[in-house]
Amino acid sequence: MPRKLPARVGNYDVSELLGRGGMGEVYLARQPELARDVVLKVLRRDHDEDPARADRFCREAQTAAMIQHQNVVAVHDFFSWRREYYIVQEYVQGEDLGTVIRREGNLPWRIAALIALGMMRGLEEIHAREVVHRDLKPPNVLIGQGGEVKIADFGIAFDLTGPALTRTGHAIGSPPYMSPEQMQGDTVDYRTDLFNLGVIIYEMVAGDVPFAAHDPVGGIGLLHRVKTGSYKPLGEAAPRTPRWLRKMVESCLQPKARKRPADVVSLRRDLERRLKSPSPADARDIIANHLFDPVLLASEKNETIVIGEAEMETLARAGSKNPVRWWRHALDVAALAAVLVAGWWLFDAEIASAGNEIGAEVGRQGGEIGRLLGSRSLLRFTGQLLFGL
Structure with a gap:
């Protein structure tokens, strides 16, 4: 059974157990001084007294810490607390x-x-x-x-x-x-x-x-x-x-x-x-x-588009006079924008060139809505809605 860590270990507030591996256990924690979530990796208790395993754990921290790259999990710290060893890593949600x-x-x-x-x-x-x-x-x-x-x-x-x-x-x-x-x-x-x-x-x-x-x-x-x-x-x-x-x-x-x-x-x-x-x-x-952006959430009674509060306020102002007509227009523009997004990467260059003409049409029709459709959230929505990306 994994150990239960105290609420605070060193300078970190421990939240929950994330997993357990061959070398140790992994916990989600908070570093309050820097206001960020981190991962605490603690050496398994039955390995603490094994010098070779403790040495390997230390070497793991040193090796990972010297590799600074956006495609490698960062190591922030290594410390000993109450005779146990900890590696502090970047938290990837x-x-x-x-x-x-x-x-x-x-x-x-x-x-x-x-x-x-x-x-x-x-x-x-x-x-x-x-x-x-x-x-x-x-x-x-x-x-x-x-x-x-x-x-x-x-x-x-x-x-x-x-x-x-x-x-x-x-x-x-x-x-x-x-x-x-x-x-x-x-x-x-x-x-x-x-x-x-x-x-x-x-x-x-x-x-x-x-x-x-x-x-x-x-x-x-x-x-x-x-x-x-x-x-x-x-x-x-x-x-x-x-x-x-x-x-x-x-x-x-x-x-x-x-x-x-x-x-x-x-x-x-x-x-x-x-x-x-x-x-x-x-x-x-x-x-x-493709993996994480379900911007269209279905319920039993209706469908809700999940976007940021600022975008929602602007969209509400833009559609307050005639919401039904506005949403029809928005979906028309969304469809055009989705074709442009698809042509941008998922299709070949000749379709992408045709997308340029569509993009010009979006620019003529979109106005304030066209500006919002350039946002990441709505572009993802249109791609998922029309292409199942």
């Missing part, structure tokens, strides 16, 4: 990718590619610090409600410049995401993380991992299947996946590390080119729109 996949089943390949792009950007900084994560899996990838993608949990990360905490010949990682070299206890490098990344992309698109822990058909062991690259091709598991993305996943899942991409930089550049170089802000908006 949202879900982990594992929860997202369980809920969605699988993701549209474009959404999966954008999430993968965020992971690649984070990995690029991790590798630049000469660190191998070694435990990339959906539960260790956090998706914020604003669409941000953040890599978490450096509990078994390997600092290539420091002393090894795992002896050669000992497997460490999370099946079925582990690379062949991890499973066999061989030396790992950056390409190990690329194998893990390939498994995650496959799972996002297909809804299942390429190497299941148990093979109910052939009875072939997991290690043998990973070593020989025996898995259902992504083109069969998810036929709508474009050929270039299938090839990217296949390159990451090569059993021999030397046949995988040399580094994550080349992968990131290729993916950006394929996706027409979306900015981090654009990528976040598209991910959030």
